[in-house]
Amino acid sequence: MSTNSELIAQQLMGALEAQRIWGNVVVNAVLYGADPKGERDSTTAIQLAINAASLLGGTVLFPPGRYKVTSTIRVKPYVLLKGSDTISDKDYTKGVVFNVYTGENDLNTAAFLLDISSGMAGFTFYYPKQVDPTSSTPTPYGYTIATDLTKGYNIDGVYLENIMLLNSYNGINLETGGRFNLRNIYGQPISTGLYIDRIFDVARAEHIHFWTFYASVGTNLFNWIRQNGRAFDINQCDQITGVDWFAYGYKDGFHFDDAGNGSAWASIFGATCDNTERPCYINKCNFVQFVGGSLITANLDKPSITTGTAIDGEFTFADQQYYGGNTIGAVISSTNGRVIFDNCVFKPDGISIKVIDLVVESTCRVVVNGGIIGSGYRVFGGDSLSIDGVPYLPSSTDVTPGGMMTASNWTRTGGSGSVAQITNGIQIPLSTSTFACTFPIPTGSIRQNMCVLEFDIQDSETHDHFFVMEFCRDDGLNQIAAIIGASNMSISALTHIKAPIWLGEFADSMVMRIYGFTYAGTMNVNITNMKVYAADPAKLTTRQIESVYGRIKPSAVPASQSSFPIGVELGKRIIKYSSGAAPTNGSWVVGDTVVFNPVAGAYSGKKCTVAGSPGTWKGYGLIEA
Structure with a gap:
């Protein structure tokens, strides 16, 4: 703990900075009863300090320490809460730390509610009662920081800088927070990192880094986050600019949608996801530009980019790289809107060939300009696709080379x-x-x-x-x-x-x-x-492309059975057996077929009706005796 003289010097320097930027009133939270040792509940004292600073607008200073918070604190208009000039990586014993108990099992109760032109800078948020990383089920909490939706007006001008959300269940909710300014936001929010909706004016957010600050790779809690967590939940917004957004180890990295108020108009530069199930999912968008960065899947059988069935707007990917998926790079399933890839690189991870780079499953307009896609353009579908200005072939177009059967x-x-x-x-x-x-x-x-x-x-x-x-x-x-x-x-x-x-x-x-x-x-x-x-x-279908890709592999057939894989009909294996029995081992999917040598009074073969190892098989094609 600092000496009294060091505390006074720090407070004076902070006060001078706060007066220059924020306002004329500077108060010290400790002088209003806040306990930096974390032994007493500081909630009431912090609120009293905020109320005092709000009379003319100003700054509430927090000397280094750990402050216990048990209920919602309301940051009033034109008030800045100021802690450390920097935050510590993973260490919740240094700097200014809020030990948060607010909102346990109550998703509707936030720890800090922001009002118009209010802000926070230089704090670490730690939840002492959150489960440790060995647990497979986290304890739900409300958002750590949120805009106050009870006010009935837009919470514009919010300012957040140097924030560590060490183990928040839900991180930051800036609904209605137009013209917000975020900078240097870190942490490992467990369920949701940053939620954006009803942003009706231009906003800025830079250097947001959601990573394994609390639950490391392989722990039970990390696995829960990978299966359920969402780093960036982006809904209605008006010309948001984002710079250097990063997510690691989530189910959804960047999730674009319409929560009932409209979808995103945004430009995001340097967007990167790693070890994420769905790096970028677009259900709805207005007009979005994704420029630079990389999207890396956690599951090699999953694409880096996927869409819903009707995105409505236009989404542009530019100067990006996609790693990880060794079967499909992007799947565009929308029936409307437009998706553009400008100078993007689809690169498989650890393999020499990617099965398919881009799947266009429906009628969304898809344009590819420049870039490198695998070892060349491997594209499935194409009725509404063009590459470098050349339309792809419509589905079912006969391209049989002349003379091939001569x-x-x-x-x-x-x-x-x-x-x-x-x-x-x-x-x-x-x-x-x-x-x-x-x-x-x-x-x-x-x-x-x-x-x-x-x-x-x-x-x-x-x-x-x-x-x-x-x-x-x-x-x-x-x-x-x-x-x-x-x-x-x-x-x-x-x-x-x-x-x-x-x-x-x-x-x-x-x-x-x-x-x-x-x-x-x-x-x-x-x-x-x-x-x-x-x-x-x-x-x-996409699944059939993933599993087949024009190859009939003998290794897919149980070695103990005399067999020859002889065909693929819409992605299903057709296997010929000399015996009249169904497979007894191996993995099979619905529609796989075994064909027997014809015997009067017996079935021609059997079909798999329930997938499994070896699955359920039923006879077909009874031959007349």
């Missing part, structure tokens, strides 16, 4: 035999020597787009074999999409395959290549009725 257009390397012409397709010979044949995709015949490859396949023997169909650059590098199979049995029954694939990254130097071999003997593989067309979001 044998003479295929070039053979290795193995024996040659590609033969059959009705509506080609025949590929396989032997023990690896055989490959390639078809050059004509320049410009396929534009960058997420597509569907559909064809029929049939082989002639039961030899154990390996077979791959892929799209790649003409030098064999940079595989774009592949359908892979391995078998020790026949697929003599004509099998229909439909799989989502990405085409067009190397649209001017791309080939389709088919290759494989047998482990013994020779055999033929017939491929017929092949076509390629632009994917339709209504027929292939």
